[in-house]
Amino acid sequence: MPETRLDTARIRAARRMIDPIFLDTPLFRCEPLEPGLGCAVSIKLETANPVRSFKARGTEIVTSLLADHGPRAVVCASAGNLGQALAWSGRGRGLDVTVVASRFATAAKLDRIRALDATLELVDGDHEMARDRAAAIARRDGTRLLEDSLDIETCEGAATIGLELVDSAPVPSFDTVLIALGGGALAGGVGHVMKALAPGVEVICVQPLGAPAMTRSWRERRVVTTDSTDTIADGVAGRRPIPAVLDDLLLVADDAILVQEASIIAGMRMLLDHAGLVVEPSAALGIAAILEDRARFAGRHIAIIVCGSNVDVDAYRRWVGAAPDHHGR
Structure with a gap:
């Protein structure tokens, strides 16, 4: 192929x-x-x-690699599901997880991200604005940026x-x-x-x-x-x-x-x-x-x-x- x-x-x-x-x-x-x-x-x-x-199949790989030899912090933009998955996988491996989402995202998804001990930052725009903000946080803090679909692990x-x-x-x-x-x-x-x-x-x-x-x-x-x-x-x-x-x-x-x-x-x-x-x-x-x-x-x-x-x-x-x-x- x-x-x-x-x-x-x-x-x-x-x-x-x-x-x-x-x-x-x-x-x-x-x-x-x-x-x-x-x-x-x-x-x-x-x-x-x-x-x-299904998103945790990818976040499990990302956080496994970070736990072994990477920064102890990771940030992503999410409409909700990726953020939950990253929070779950990161919590189990002792990583600091930040999720950026639109404040218009599904409330149940946002509540679950908070419940999984991630830091949640909301933006006054859509998912693409959240992507831009997550990238800015990663540059500022030297945090690993997880980009869904671009990162091969996802x-x-x-x-x-x-x-x-x-x-x-x-x-x-x-x-x-x-x-x-x-x-x-x-x-x-x-x-x-x-x-x-x-x-x-x-x-x-x-x-x-x-x-x-x-x-x-x-x-x-x-x-x-x-x-x-x-x-x-x-x-x-x-x-x-x-x-x-x-x-x-x-x-x-x-x-x-x-x-x-x-x-x-x-x-x-x-x-x-x-x-x-x-x-x-x-x-x-x-x-x-x-x-x-x-x-x-x-x-x-x-x-x-x-x-x-x-x-x-x-x-x-x-x-x-x-x-x-x-x-x-």
């Missing part, structure tokens, strides 16, 4: 740095979803862990999901994998493994129509930025794609598609009604893609990575119309 920044042998070795609590997540065929979608669906559930998203951590998908059977039963696309670590990581080890599997990235920068960049084969975003899928709402990440994505993605907000909400509702899963909007992008083009996926076997479940309960109720209470009932 063409060379990405990722290395398959390094990805296999990375599993040894990741707390097993984040590895070997459930993968199951979800038949109740299938009549409404017109295709076979397998779910890779990345939410059954202490930070309820991509190779996410890529371990791809190893588990491929290793689940002698030959993967699915022919397509639908991957939420934001900064690109998940799509680039899993896509790399698919092209290296299961090249017959189609890799399709899915992004909200209201946050289309990386998809437009993929289509035009050059970085395209946007002035703003407008989507409930805060976890993938970036405006400034990273050139090196786009280069990887161009080598491993077979398609990149945009979906509407109504389809994302419908996907969240389907995952609640038919899979018993409360997910954040980014995790429903794969279902949304099928809902918008049933004919394309008819009769196929689709693997969907359910990537996060850190959702504000009140917002979820507004979108979906029902949700468990804080005790999970």
